[in-house]
Amino acid sequence: MTAIAKAPDLAACLEAGAAKTVERERNPFANLRGAFDATLNFATWEDEANLLSCLREGALGQASTVHPLMQNFDDGGWVAGALRTIQQKRKMRAALPGRTRNYAWVLFRPEREALSEMARLVELGRLSLPIGIRAPLRDAPKAFDHMRRHAPGRALLIP
Template sequence: MHSSTAPTTPSHMRAAEIGRFGTAQDVFEVAENAPVPAPGHGEVLVRQRATSVNPIDCRRRGGYGHKLMKLRGIAGFPLTLGNDVSGDVVAVGPGVTGVRVGEAVFGAKEPSRQGTYAEYCVVKADQVIRKPDALSYAEAAALPYAFLSAWAALRAAGFRPETAAGKRVFLQGGSGGTGVVTLQVCKALGAHVATTAGPAGVDLCRELGADEVINYRTQDFSRQLNDFDFAICLADQAEEAKMLSILRGGPGAGYGTLVHPLMPLVDQKGLFRGGVQAAATLMSRRLAQARRRRGYGWALFKPDRAALEMLARLTGEGRVKAVIDQTYPLSDIADAQDYVERGRAKGKVVVAIG
């Protein structure tokens, strides 16, 4: 089993790290001398050109999910956050086939202590694929984590790409980082898409192809929409009952959400009590929907190579584009997180690594 490395790979790099939990302005340090990790079996080392900020990064920086991370053996400091990979492969570990040194790739890695807010990151080879030429590194960094997360929610609701044509999909929060890409993918697969956005996001959602856009600040979507196959929560779980009210009866209809009480319950009540309460809540809500023969699911980001390949194909064909609200240099990572944490982004916040 061979590994290979580009001859110019240095041993140290710049990386945005935190040494404790706290506010972005208090805890971020851009280290100049962080060690460059070495790819293990089945992994590649990527020279990062860009990454993006996801709301989960801001929450983890504040300590959210710490108990689950500890259970998974990935707690501790210094911690480099970030999940979106976009750059060039500079080394491959033993056992890697199908990815070559020098190849431009993109994808999203699972939570770890060595995230993507850094000049170099290690990622499992099967979690990245070739970056379409049509996408810049910044654009490629804006898509994978947000899309794969929302895709997990669509799948949890029962949505399938092969039967998507003609399906009626409601996306709550079409203007956010997850919404902008999910809306376009659903349209490209032939679905009818309705979405909600605040006043500053309405035109954007229309430009991206949404069939119906409702300003959630002035109108109640549940009074205007009905008979939907799928409702996907990408913003506010307090509107769950309204989203369920616009669904048709099953089978084949369903609700999926990215915003749910699993991690908050575990953080507040501990792994056992929080986990049991979350499981009981999920089970009772599932049963309530099963009585109407509808799907119901809570979703978490999940690597999904087939979905990533579909995303690459649709971007390569020009049917899905990245929507970038702001771009910050790595040195301004604290400002980038503050912007995302305010919850008003229209599309994604990208971090240029250079």
């Protein structure tokens, strides 16, 4: 497995199981065209088309956790957001290499067993999630700004 990440995150990718890492800032996609049987996008929607170009002909496919579904609903409402989402997904499906059929957007739902295991791993120091900003709910605009700027670490809203 190859992970593409920002330089400060490369070591964490190796610790998480990546066999190889590629620094994000060095335009890795040009050198990885047609190199993979499957890709997963955990980074940004802006990378989606570039990741599709990294798939081989007849690849298993791609899954993305950073699709524009919720943002489209926020920006355009239910109807316009749904239409834009359908259009964007069709565009990405059309960009798949020949004989590659699988393309999916993934939404997560919490599961008690998985969350318990994650908590255990955090307590053991084997799992961490870098937090870039902690803000009370009343300061949510600061957290959104943090994400828009692609600042390092996640935004955590607390009650």
